Amino acid sequence: MPWDELKPRKFVAFEKELDGISKQTMEDHYKLYEGYAKKANECRRRLNEFDYSEIEGNQVFSELRAVSIDYTFALLGYKNHDLYFGHLGGEGGQPDGRFAEIVDDEFNGVDKWFDAVKKAASAARGWVMVGYDLNDGSIFNYIMDTQNLWAVYNMVPVLAIDVYEHAYVRDFGATPDGRKQYVEAFFRNLDWDHVNRQLGQAEAAKEGADRTGLQEEHPVGA
Amino acid sequence: MPWDELKPRKFVAFEKELDGISKQTMEDHYKLYEGYAKKANECRRRLNEFDYSEIEGNQVFSELRAVSIDYTFALLGYKNHDLYFGHLGGEGGQPDGRFAEIVDDEFNGVDKWFDAVKKAASAARGWVMVGYDLNDGSIFNYIMDTQNLWAVYNMVPVLAIDVYEHAYVRDFGATPDGRKQYVEAFFRNLDWDHVNRQLGQAEAAKEGADRTGLQEEHPVGA
Amino acid sequence: MPWDELKPRKFVAFEKELDGISKQTMEDHYKLYEGYAKKANECRRRLNEFDYSEIEGNQVFSELRAVSIDYTFALLGYKNHDLYFGHLGGEGGQPDGRFAEIVDDEFNGVDKWFDAVKKAASAARGWVMVGYDLNDGSIFNYIMDTQNLWAVYNMVPVLAIDVYEHAYVRDFGATPDGRKQYVEAFFRNLDWDHVNRQLGQAEAAKEGADRTGLQEEHPVGA
Amino acid sequence: MPWDELKPRKFVAFEKELDGISKQTMEDHYKLYEGYAKKANECRRRLNEFDYSEIEGNQVFSELRAVSIDYTFALLGYKNHDLYFGHLGGEGGQPDGRFAEIVDDEFNGVDKWFDAVKKAASAARGWVMVGYDLNDGSIFNYIMDTQNLWAVYNMVPVLAIDVYEHAYVRDFGATPDGRKQYVEAFFRNLDWDHVNRQLGQAEAAKEGADRTGLQEEHPVGA
Numbered sequence: 001m002p003w004d005e006l007k008p009r010k011f012v013a014f015e016k017e018l019d020g021i022s023k024q025t026m027e028d029h030y031k032l033y034e035g036y037a038k039k040a041n042e043c044r045r046r047l048n049e050f051d052y053s054e055i056e057g058n059q060v061f062s063e064l065r066a067v068s069i070d071y072t073f074a075l076l077g078y079k080n081h082d083l084y085f086g087h088l089g090g091e092g093g094q095p096d097g098r099f100a101e102i103v104d105d106e107f108n109g110v111d112k113w114f115d116a117v118k119k120a121a122s123a124a125r126g127w128v129m130v131g132y133d134l135n136d137g138s139i140f141n142y143i144m145d146t147q148n149l150w151a152v153y154n155m156v157p158v159l160a161i162d163v164y165e166h167a168y169v170r171d172f173g174a175t176p177d178g179r180k181q182y183v184e185a186f187f188r189n190l191d192w193d194h195v196n197r198q199l200g201q202a203e204a205a206k207e208g209a210d211r212t213g214l215q216e217e218h219p220v221g222a
Numbered sequence: 223m224p225w226d227e228l229k230p231r232k233f234v235a236f237e238k239e240l241d242g243i244s245k246q247t248m249e250d251h252y253k254l255y256e257g258y259a260k261k262a263n264e265c266r267r268r269l270n271e272f273d274y275s276e277i278e279g280n281q282v283f284s285e286l287r288a289v290s291i292d293y294t295f296a297l298l299g300y301k302n303h304d305l306y307f308g309h310l311g312g313e314g315g316q317p318d319g320r321f322a323e324i325v326d327d328e329f330n331g332v333d334k335w336f337d338a339v340k341k342a343a344s345a346a347r348g349w350v351m352v353g354y355d356l357n358d359g360s361i362f363n364y365i366m367d368t369q370n371l372w373a374v375y376n377m378v379p380v381l382a383i384d385v386y387e388h389a390y391v392r393d394f395g396a397t398p399d400g401r402k403q404y405v406e407a408f409f410r411n412l413d414w415d416h417v418n419r420q421l422g423q424a425e426a427a428k429e430g431a432d433r434t435g436l437q438e439e440h441p442v443g444a
Numbered sequence: 445m446p447w448d449e450l451k452p453r454k455f456v457a458f459e460k461e462l463d464g465i466s467k468q469t470m471e472d473h474y475k476l477y478e479g480y481a482k483k484a485n486e487c488r489r490r491l492n493e494f495d496y497s498e499i500e501g502n503q504v505f506s507e508l509r510a511v512s513i514d515y516t517f518a519l520l521g522y523k524n525h526d527l528y529f530g531h532l533g534g535e536g537g538q539p540d541g542r543f544a545e546i547v548d549d550e551f552n553g554v555d556k557w558f559d560a561v562k563k564a565a566s567a568a569r570g571w572v573m574v575g576y577d578l579n580d581g582s583i584f585n586y587i588m589d590t591q592n593l594w595a596v597y598n599m600v601p602v603l604a605i606d607v608y609e610h611a612y613v614r615d616f617g618a619t620p621d622g623r624k625q626y627v628e629a630f631f632r633n634l635d636w637d638h639v640n641r642q643l644g645q646a647e648a649a650k651e652g653a654d655r656t657g658l659q660e661e662h663p664v665g666a
Numbered sequence: 667m668p669w670d671e672l673k674p675r676k677f678v679a680f681e682k683e684l685d686g687i688s689k690q691t692m693e694d695h696y697k698l699y700e701g702y703a704k705k706a707n708e709c710r711r712r713l714n715e716f717d718y719s720e721i722e723g724n725q726v727f728s729e730l731r732a733v734s735i736d737y738t739f740a741l742l743g744y745k746n747h748d749l750y751f752g753h754l755g756g757e758g759g760q761p762d763g764r765f766a767e768i769v770d771d772e773f774n775g776v777d778k779w780f781d782a783v784k785k786a787a788s789a790a791r792g793w794v795m796v797g798y799d800l801n802d803g804s805i806f807n808y809i810m811d812t813q814n815l816w817a818v819y820n821m822v823p824v825l826a827i828d829v830y831e832h833a834y835v836r837d838f839g840a841t842p843d844g845r846k847q848y849v850e851a852f853f854r855n856l857d858w859d860h861v862n863r864q865l866g867q868a869e870a871a872k873e874g875a876d877r878t879g880l881q882e883e884h885p886v887g888a
Contacts, residue, residue, distance in 0.1 A: 004358070009438070028840040035842065039504040052329075052337035057344030058398075060483040060518050065345035066510035068365045072372050074504050079357070079376065086438060107274075115274035122279030123287035125812070131375060134427060135301070136226070143290045146791070146811075150294050150370060153353060153377045154301065156431075165831035166840035174694040174832035176280075176701065201431040205356060208430020209378075209423040216231070216308060250618040257620065261726040282705040282740050288732035296726050347590070368569070368589070387609035388618035396472040396610035398479065448802070453882070496773075496781035501788030502842075509789035512809045516816050523801070523820065530882060551718075559718035566723030567731035575819060578871060579745070580670070587734045592816060594738050597797060598745065599819045600875075620724075645875040649800060652874020653822075653867040660675070660752060 006037040006078055013088035013189075020185030021088070025170045032166060033085070036077030036147070043071035077147040080127060083160040083198070090191025097196040098203070099158065106139050117141050121163050121183045122176060130159035132202035134209065156202035159195050161186055228259040228300055235310035235411075242407030243310070247392050254388060255307070258299030258369070265293035299369040302349060305382040305420070312413025319418040320425070321380065328361050339363050343385050343405045344398060352381035354424035356431060378424035381417050383408055450481040450522055457532035457633075464629030465532070469614050476610060477529070480521030480591070487515035521591040524571060527604040527642070534635025541640040542647070543602065550583050561585050565607050565627045566620065574603035576646035578653065600646035603639050605630055672703040672744055679754035679855075686851030687754070691836050698832060699751070702743030702813070709737035743813040746793060749826040749864070756857025763862040764869070765824065772805050783807050787829050787849045788842060796825035798868035800875060822868035825861050827852055 014026060046067050056062045095103065100110055107113035120128045120141040127144040134154045144150050161183065165174055168182030209215070236248060268289050278284045317325065322332055329335035342350045342363040349366040356376045366372050383405065387396055390404030431437070458470060490511050500506045539547065544554055551557035564572045564585040571588040578598045588594050605627065609618055612626030653659070680692060712733050722728045761769065766776055773779035786794045786807040793810040800820045810816050827849065831840055834848030875881070 024839070028835075028844070031841045035504060039502065043505055050338075052334055052341055055341055057341030058483065059345055059347050060479060060521065061487055061511065061514035062345050063510075064341055065365060066507075066514065067505065068342065068345070068363070069367075069372050070505035070510065072364065072374050076374055077504065082438075112274055116272075119274055119277055119279030119286055120290065123281055123284050123290070125281050129375070134378065141290070142294065143287060145291075148372060148374065150291050151373050151375045152294050152298055152370065153351070153373045153375065153379050155375045156356065157375050166835055169694075169832055169835035170840070173690070174836070175697045178694070197436040200434050200436045204434045204436075205427035205431040208433075209427040211430075212422050212426045214419040214422045214426075216304075246617070250613075250622070253619045257726060261724065265727055280705065282701060282743065283709055283733065283736035285732075288729075288736065289727065292727035292732065299726065388613055391472075391610055391613035392618070395468070396614070397475045400472070494782075496778055496785055499785055501785030503789055503791050506789050508785055509809060512786065512789070512807070513811075513816050516808065516818050520818055526882075556718055560716075563718055563721055563723030563730055564734065567725055567728050567734070569725050573819070578822065585734070586738065587731060589735075592818065594735050594814060595817050595819045596738050596742055596814065597795070597817045597819065597821045597823055600800065601819050641880040644878050644880045648878045648880075649871035649875040652877075653871040655874075656866050656870045658863040658866045658870075660748075 006040050008034045008037050009082065009085075011085040011089070013085055016089045018088060018185075019092075019188045020171060021182075021189060022171050025167070028170075029081070029162075029166060030085075033078065033081040036074050036081065040071065040074035040078050043067050043074055047071065072148045072151075073146065075148075076151060080129075080147055080160055080162070083157060084162050087160065087191055087194050088186075088189045090189060090194065092188040092190050093192070095195075096192055099192065099196050099199050102139055102199070113141075117159075117161070118180075118183055121161055122179065124163050126162075126164050128161040128163060129157045130161075131155040131157045132199060132206075134202070134206050137203070137206055156198070156205060158198040158202055228262050230256045230259050231304065231307075233307040233311070235307055238311045240310060240407075241314075241410045242393065243404075243411060244393050247389070250392075251303070251384075251388060252307075255300065255303040258296050258303065262293065262296035262300050265289050265296055269293065294370045294373075295368065297370075298373060302351075302369055302382055302384070305379060306384050309382065309413055309416050310408075310411045312411060312416065314410040314412050315414070317417075318414055321414065321418050321421050324361055324421070335363075339381075339383070340402075340405055343383055344401065346385050348384075348386050350383040350385060351379045352383075353377040353379045354421060354428075356424070356428050359425070359428055378420070378427060380420040380424055450484050452478045452481050453526065453529075455529040455533070457529055460533045462532060462629075463536075463632045464615060465626075465633060466615050469611070472614075473525070473606075473610060474529075477522065477525040480518050480525065484515065484518035484522050487511050487518055491515065516592045516595075517590065519592075520595060524573075524591055524604055524606070527601060528606050531604065531635055531638050532630075532633045534633060534638065536632040536634050537636070539639075540636055543636065543640050543643050546583055546643070557585075561603075561605070562624075562627055565605055566623065568607050570606075570608050572605040572607060573601045574605075575599040575601045576643060576650075578646070578650050581647070581650055600642070600649060602642040602646055672706050674700045674703050675748065675751075677751040677755070679751055682755045684754060684851075685758075685854045686837065686847075687855060688837050691833070694836075695747070695828075695832060696751075699744065699747040702740050702747065706737065706740035706744050709733050709740055713737065738814045738817075739812065741814075742817060746795075746813055746826055746828070749823060750828050753826065753857055753860050754852075754855045756855060756860065758854040758856050759858070761861075762858055765858065765862050765865050768805055768865070779807075783825075783827070784846075784849055787827055788845065790829050792828075792830050794827040794829060795823045796827075797821040797823045798865060798872075800868070800872050803869070803872055822864070822871060824864040824868055 055064050057064055095110055103113035104110050107116060120143055124143040125145040129142040129144055131140055131142050168179055172178035172182045277286050279286055317332055325335035326332050329338060342365055346365040347367040351364040351366055353362055353364050390401055394400035394404045499508050501508055539554055547557035548554045551560060564587055568587040569589040573586040573588055575584055575586050612623055616622035616626045721730050723730055761776055769779035770776050773782060786809055790809040791811040795808040795810055797806055797808050834845055838844035838848045
C-alpha cells in the first residue's frame, strides 16, 4: 500500500526570517505537520494489519471505514503542509514563468487570477489549492474546507495557501481582515520558482499520460 | 479555466445486455450523468462570469464559495460516472495484466485485494475509488461518501465502483445484502482492459513527472 | 449515557397497502432502520466501555472521535426513520390543524409552504426535515444530505421526508423525475395527525422551557 | 420563517479580565459572532425572497440548496457563540447543581465526565457540545467539526466549548498542547450557574413535551 513511513522534511522557510509570519507561528505549525505524518503512518499501519477476509465493512460505522477516511485527512494534512512550507522563504512579487503564462491565459490576465485567488482565500475554511487538471490541463482555484474536504482527483496542486486559522491568528488576529493581511504576507514570502517546479511536474505528468494513447476520446460522439 | 463544455459520452455498456444490471438501471443512471455534465457546465459558466474584483469572498456564505464547492460535486459526478460506465460491458473474471501485478504486490495477493475492495464497497456511502498515487506509485482503495467527499489529489483513479443506492436498488434491493450482490455483478461485467488502460495512463503520468527531476527529495533528511 | 437499548418499533404503515410505495421498498427500508438501531447500540456500548482517563483524544484520527461522530449517524438514522415510518399509512390531503396554521403564517400561505418543501425535497441529498425551532417557535424546511449532515440542535422535527435513493428508486426510478413522483406519493400517504402530534410536543417543549424564566434576553440591547 | 433579525448581544465576559483568555482573543472572537449574525440574517432574507413556485430545486447545485445549508452554518455560528460567551466570566471550579448530578449519574462520577469531555475537546475540530437529549433526558458530549457539522436535533445544548483554533491560538499556540491549556483556562472561567440555567430549560422542555401524552411509545413491542 501507499507510502513508506512518512517523515517530516526540513524546509528553508524555517531557517529564514519571514516577512510578517512569525517564527512562533511557523514552529507551532510544524508540530501540526509532524502530527499529520504520525497519524498517517498510524492509519497506514492499521490498514496494513487488518485481516480483510474477516473485517467488518459497514457504512454506518466500522473501523475500516473510519480509518480509511481519516487516513485521507492525515495524508493530505501531510501533503498540504509539505507543499505550503516548500513555498515559503521566497521573494514574493508577481507570478512569473510558466505559471504566469497559464493563469494569464485562463483568467484573462494575471491580475484577474490574483483577484480570484484572494477572494477564494476569504471564502475557504481551510485551504485554497491552485490545481492543475490532468484531464485538460486547466488551472482552478479549489476551495478546501479541511485537509481533505473538497479535494479532487486527477489534479496536481501547484500552489497551496493554508487559510486554517492556525496559519494566521497569532500574527494577524482571527478576523476576516486578519486573514486578508496574512494572505498578503503569504504572497510576499512566496517562492514562485517552487510553484513553477510543481507546475512543471504537473504538465509533464499530463504529457506522459497523453503519450500513451490510452485515453478515451473525450467526448465521444454523443 | 478547466474543461470545455462537458458532453456526455457514449459507452459500449449501453449497447449490451449486462449480467444482473438492468437496462432500466443503466438508463436512469445515464440521466444522472447527463445532469452532472449540465451542472458542471453551469457552475463553470458562473465561475467564468464572476467579476473577481467585485465579488464577495466569505467563508460563511457567498456565491463564490457555494459555486466553487458544488462545482467539484458536479465535475466529479461527471468524471466518476464516465469512468464507471467505461468499465462495464466486459467479461469480468480475475484481474489481469499490470493491475493484477500491482495489487498482488501491495496487498500480498490478488485475493486479499479482492477481499479488501469488497469490504470497502460495503463500508462506503458513495464510491470505492481504487486510485494510483502519483507521489509514490502506490494503490489504495479510497472510500468516498459522495461524488466529491474524501477524494484526494495527486491521485489517478483506475477502478471506480459506484455504490450509491441508484446503482443497485432497483435490481438488488436497498439492503446491505443487495449491495453485496450488486458488487458481485459489477465485477462480472467489468472490462479489466479498461482498468489497465487507466493504470497505464497513471503510471505514465508518474514517469513523466519523475523524469523532470523537479521533485523535492522526499523526505529530506529529518 | 443516552438511550437504553434502541429497539426497532412496529408501524401501522407496514400493515397497509400504501399508494405508490411498494411493500418491497418498505421492507428493505425497514432493514436499514434495524441496522441503524443496531449500530447506534454498538457505538453506545463502545462509548460506555472507553476508559476516558486513558483513551486518546486526537482530532486527526482517534477511536473516540470516530465512534462519537458515526454514533450520530446511526442515532439519527434511527430517529429519522422512526419519524418517517410513523408518518405513513395516512390519508394524505392538505395539511390541517396547527401545522397548517403555523406554515400558513410563516410562508404566507399553505400552498407556498408546499412549493417550498417540494423544492427542498429536490435540492436535498438525504432528507428534508421540517423542524420547529425551540428558540423562537419558527418552522424551517431543513435540507439534510445524510442521516446526520446539516442537522441543527434546539430543533424538534415535525415532518421528515426521506429522499435518500433507497426510498424511491425501486418504485419510481433514480432520476429527478422519479424523486418528484415519489414525493407526491409520500404526501398521498401522509398522516397529518401524526405530524400534528410532533408539533404538539414541540410547542409544549418550548412552552415548558419558556415558563422557567431561565432564558437569556434575546437579544440584549446591543 | 425563523427568527427576527438576529442581533449580537452583550455579555458580562467582555467586561471582565478573564484568566488566561486575552481581551484581544475575545474581541476578535466577537467579530466572528457578529459575522455569523449578519450572514444568518442575509441568508434568511434570501430565503424569504425566493419565489418557491419558480425557484430551481437541484441537489447538485442550486441557490436554494446552497443558501439553505450555509444558513445552518451561520445560524449555529451565532447560537454556538451566544452560548459560549454566556458561559464565560464565572469562577470555574467543579460542576455543581443539577448538572453535576446528571453527569455523575450518567458517567459514574463527575471526574469521569470531566475526563471524557476533555478528551472530546482534543478529538473535535470545532466544538464540544454537551447536549441534553429531549427523547430520553440523557447527556452526551457531542463532537462538532464546524459550526454545523454533526449537530443533532431533539437536543438542547447546555455546555459549549469552542475548540476552533480562533478560540486559543493567540493565547496558547496552535498545538495540541496549546489547546489543552486553553480548555483548562475555559473551565477556570466557566459560570456553572449559566450551564445549569441551560439545563433547567432543557429539562423543562422535555417535561413540557412529555406532559402532552403525544409521544409514540418507545419502543413499541417489536
